[in-house]
Amino acid sequence: MQNLPGFRDFPPEDCARRNYILNTWRSVARRYGFVEYDGPTLESVELYAKKNESGAEIMQQLYSFEDRGGRPVALRPEMTPTLARMVASREKQYKKPIKWFSSSTFFRYERQQKGRLREFIQLNCDLIGETGPAADAEVLALAIDLVRAFGFGPEDFVVRLSDRKAWMDFLTARGVPEAQFGTVLQAADKIERESPDSLNAKLAPAGLTVDDLKAFIASGSPESFRPLIEELTARGLAGYVEVDLSIVRGLAYYTGVVFEVFDRSKSMRALAGGGRYDDLIAGLSDGAANLSAMGFGMGDVVLANFVSETPKAAERMAAALAADAPVDIYVIIADATRRAEGLQTVQALRDAGWKADFSLAGAKVGKQFQTAEGLGAKFAVVVGGEWPEVKVKTLATRQEVQVPQSGLADWLKSGENSL
Template sequence: MPTFQTVKGFRDFLPEDCARRNYIFARWREVAARHGFVEYEGPTLESTDLYRKKSGQEITEQLFCFTTKGEEEVSMRPEVTPTLARMAAAKQRDYPKPMKWFQVGPCYRYERQQRGRLREFYQYNVDILGESSPAADAELVAFAIESLRVFALEPGDFVIRLSDRRLWADFAAKFSLDEEKNAAFLQVIDKMERAPEAVTDQKLQALGISLAQVKEFIASVDENHPTFAPLRENLSARGLWQYVKIDPGIVRGLAYYTGTVFEAFDVKHGLRAIAGGGRYDNLVGLLSDGSVNLPACGFAMGDVVLGELIKVTPAAQAAMDQWMRNAAALDVYVIIADETQRSNALGIVQRLRQAGLRTDYSFTAQKVGKQFQAADNAKARFSVVVGAEYPTLTLQNMRTRFKSEVAVDALEQKLGEALAEPETGTLLA
C-alpha cells in the first residue's frame, strides 16, 4: 500500500495546529476591528494575466499556474493585492473613501521551501484605498505595530524598518536610469543585505553605480530626514515611534510601490521579514488601464514567520498557550450516573448548548469514574451529575472539586453565576 504524504511546502493542520492558526486569525481580526477595517475576500484562483500585468512574464516562475479544461490560463494567488486592485477598480464607486479593508486567507508560491517560507501560507492583508495623505501611511504602520503587540511582542522583540521609494527615485535620477534599469537597480538594493558585497558591487557597476555611492546615500538618510516628518509626528503622538527605525535599505522589490515602504523584522532570532508593505498609488490604474485612479497603501503579514517568532518568544508563546487552553476547554461535562436517566441527561445537554455553553457527554454507558476522567481530559470547568436523584443534580467545580446540589430548573442560572466567577472564585469552592 502506498503511503501518501502532504505535497512539498503544504501543511496538515491537526487540531492543535488549527488552534494555533485560529489564535493568530482571531488576534488579526481583533486588531482590524479596533482600527475600523472591514473584511473582504477574493478568489484563490485568478487569471495568470492579472499577475503578468502587475509583475511581468517572469512572475510565472513563482506561480502555481495551469490551463483549465476551458483553455483559461489561471494561477493560484501568490498574493492578494492584485485581486484587491481588480475588485476596487470595478466597485470603488459603491464605497465611501477611504476604503479600509482587510483579508485573511491562503496564498501559494512555487518557491524553495525554507525556514519561515512554505509554498502554501496564510496571509493577513490590510489596505487603505482612496486616501493619499501621509496619515494613511502612518495608520498602516501603527496597524502593523499593533498587529504584533497583540501577540505579547514588545519593542525588544521586533522593529519596523521604514523607508521611502521616492528617496531612491531621486537617487536613481542622478544616474539617468531608464525604467528597465531602475527596476533592476531596485532589485539589487532589495537583496543587498542578503547578498555578498562583491556580487552587489558587480551588479551595481553594470548599471553605472558603485556600492560606495549607495552606502554613502544610505548613511545620509536618518530619522530627521524631512520625508519622514509626517509619519514621525503621527506615530510619536501615539507613543509608537519607538518601534520604528529609518532604514533606506528597505525598498521592497515589487515595482508597483510609489512612496512609503516598510518591513517588520524580529530583533533577536534572524527570521525573515514578518510583514511588509507600503504605498502603491498607481496599481489600481495599471490594472484598470487607467480608467480608475485610486491612491492606495497596504501591508501583508504571513502566518509562517509570525508562528516561528511566537514559538521562540516566551511571553508570546505563553499568551497563545493560555488562549488555546481556554478555547479548548468545555464549560460543562454532563455525567450520566444512572442510565435510566439518559433521556433527561440528553435534555439537559441540549438546553445547556442552546444556552451557549460548551457542553459534552459520553455517547455510551460508562462508569462514573471514566466519565469524570473524560471531563478532566476535556478541561471542563464544571460537571453536572445526572443520577437517580433527578430532578436534583450535583454541580461540581472540576478545578476545586467542591460540589453543590441544584434543582434541574435552576441549573442554567447557577451555571451562569459559576462560570462568571474567575477561575479562583469562591462559588462552588
C-alpha cells in the first residue's frame, strides 16, 4: 500500500520539520498581533465558483465530488473564500482592523514537480478593515519577518512589489477597454516565460505590444511607493523590498499593492504571494460586508526546500530540533523489586511536566542507559537500593548525585537551569 502521488506521510523526523515551520510561522504571526482562525477542510463547490471564473486554473484543479447527500463539495484549494464568508457573517463583533492568520491544509490536483504537491500547508495572513500604506506595510513586514525567522537575510530573499492600481492607470491611459485588462495582465504575468511573438498576438486586441509592457514595467520606481517604503525603512526592512511592476499575480480580484517573495537566486517558485483586495469580501458576501483587505499566502513546500537547501537555515533548524529531544529524563529501574517505586517516579516526573520514559520490559541496567542516551535524555534517574533516595546522572557530564525522590523535581529544575 502506497500513499497517493502528491500526498505526504510525516513520520516523526518529517513531522518535526513540519512542526518547526508551523510553530515558527505561528510565533511570528502572533508577535504581529494576528490571531489564529481556521475553517472546514471541505466546502461547497459554489464557494469557490463564486470567486473564480470557471476556466480559472484553481477550478480545473479542484478535488470536487458529490457527497452522500448529493451536495457538490470540494476540498479547499485556497483560504480566501472561507475567510471572506467567516468575516462577512461575524465582522460586527470584531474591532477593526481584523488581523487573522491560519495554517491549514489545501488540495490541488496539479502535475507533480519540485515545490508543488497535491496536499500542502499554507499560512494565510489577512489584515481586514484598514487601507493605506501603513496597513500595506504591516502586512509586508509580517511576510518579511516570517522568512527572516528561519535565519534568512536580505542577501537570501526579496519581496518583489507591484501595484495593480498602477497597471489599471496605465491601461486606462492607453485606452485599453476594461474587457481586455485580464488578457493584458495574464500576458504580463508570462512575460519572462513566453515568447514575444506569442505574447504580441495576445496583446494585439488591446492595442499593446510586449515592448509597451516592458517600458511600463521599467518605469516602476521606489518613488511611486514612497509612503509604503518609508514605513518599511522605519522598521529596518526596506532592504528586503524591490519595486517590480512585472509582478501582476494571476487572480482577478486584486485592487492595489501586490507582491511575491522569492529567493534571491530565483531558483525556486515564489515563497509567498498576495496583495490588496478591497472589493472581494463585499462581492463574496453579496454586499453584506464591505471591508477592505490585504493578505498573503505562504506555502510550506517551497519554504521547506529553501530551508533545507540553505546551510545556515538548515543548521538553525537542526539545532532547534536537537534541543527538543523526545525524552528529558530516563528512569532506570535498577532493581526489579523497586518497579513500583520506579513507576511512581516516572509518574511524578511526568506530572511535573517533564518528558520522562523508562523500560517497559525491564531491560538490563546497561541497556537502559544505552536507551537513555539514544533517546537524547539529559538525565538518567536510577531507582534502586538507595530508595527513598535516587541517583541522578547528568548524561552529558557523567556527574552523579544522590537526592531524595521527593525532592527530585526541584533538583532537576535547578539542574536544567544550569545546563
